[in-house]
Amino acid sequence: MATFPPEFVLPQKVRLRSLDETQVAPSQGGVTHKNRVGFMHRWGIDLTTPKLNYAKVMHLYSFICSMGGRFGTCVFQNPHPPIGKGIANALVRTSTDQGAKSVPLYAMNNSVNGALMPGDWVQFANHTKAYMVTAVLNTNGLGQGTVEFTPNLRKALPAGTSVKAGAAVNFTLELKSDDQDILLRADQGKQVAVQIDFVEYLND
CATH class of the missing domain: 3.30.200.190 (Phosphorylase Kinase; domain 1)
Structure with missing residues (x-):
């Protein structure tokens, strides 16, 4: 391509x-x-x-x-500049069904406020669809958090799927x-x- x-x-x-x-x-x-x-x-x-x-x-x-x-x-x-601080190395924490509008993540930096912000972009490694973040993603002390997005998830995600955001999308x-x-x-x-x-x- x-x-x-x-x-x-x-x-x-x-x-x-x-x-x-x-x-x-x-x-x-x-x-x-x-x-x-x-x-x-x-x-x-x-x-x-x-x-x-x-x-x-x-x-x-x-x-x-x-x-x-x-x-x-x-x-x-x-082409859209990132708004949040980013989620380098993020992975899907638990398997998530098609149609979901949020996905739990882990392996992010610990205790980050505003890692992703509404209007940021995310993408999952098992399909090409791009998603727009709809709520603030803060990470906890273990580098975990849940990303909310639109539209609904086009394809189910296995646990461990890698996630891209910002300019990496x-x-x-x-x-x-x-x-x-x-x-x-x-x-x-x-x-x-x-x-x-x-x-x-x-x-x-």
């Missing part, structure tokens, strides 16, 4: 989208029935680069074209559209920004 060029990871702007799929069926009695379709949540990341010169624009555009539209995928380093993304275009004035040496719209790719 291709890796998004690291020199373009730190963007001028990032638009983050949360994409769920819900079935809604109003009844004759006026009650609306809702059903969530599996664990199909995906993140959307719309990237706008700083203004780039012609060579850099074409470098980035050639990479985007090489993905072959929605057919290809790439690994994209988390890598999104697996596909392009939102098969059509990709750029507008530039290379003849005048103009610098231009490039916008790329991605959607999280789920295949595990």
Whole structure:
């Protein structure tokens, strides 16, 4: 799988989208029935680069074209800076079922307040889905704590599964559209920004 060029990871702007799929069926009695379709949540990341010169624009555009539209995928380093202090070496403490919204962890630094904060990102080693932290994670004197996140856990976790957070999280993304275009004035040496719209790719 291709890796998004690291020199373009730190963007001028990032638009983050949360994409769920819900079935809604109003009844004759006026009650609306809702059903969530599996664990199909995906993140959307719309990237706008700083203004780039012609060579850099074409470098980035050639990479985007090489993905072959929605057919290809790439690994994209988390562009959002961490908020908490981090959870290096964290492991899942007890097996956790699919659908959970919290996971007990251990092997973190002892007695850390704000190891993870709401808006931080975590990822588990047995699947590629990225999760957003929803509550403060403090560790106790044994380096234990429970991380709460959204969306629901896509895949069950065995005890001992390693956990990544912050800049170590890598999104697996596909392009939102098969059509990709750029507008530039290379003849005048103009610098231009490039916008790329991605959607999280789920295949595990």
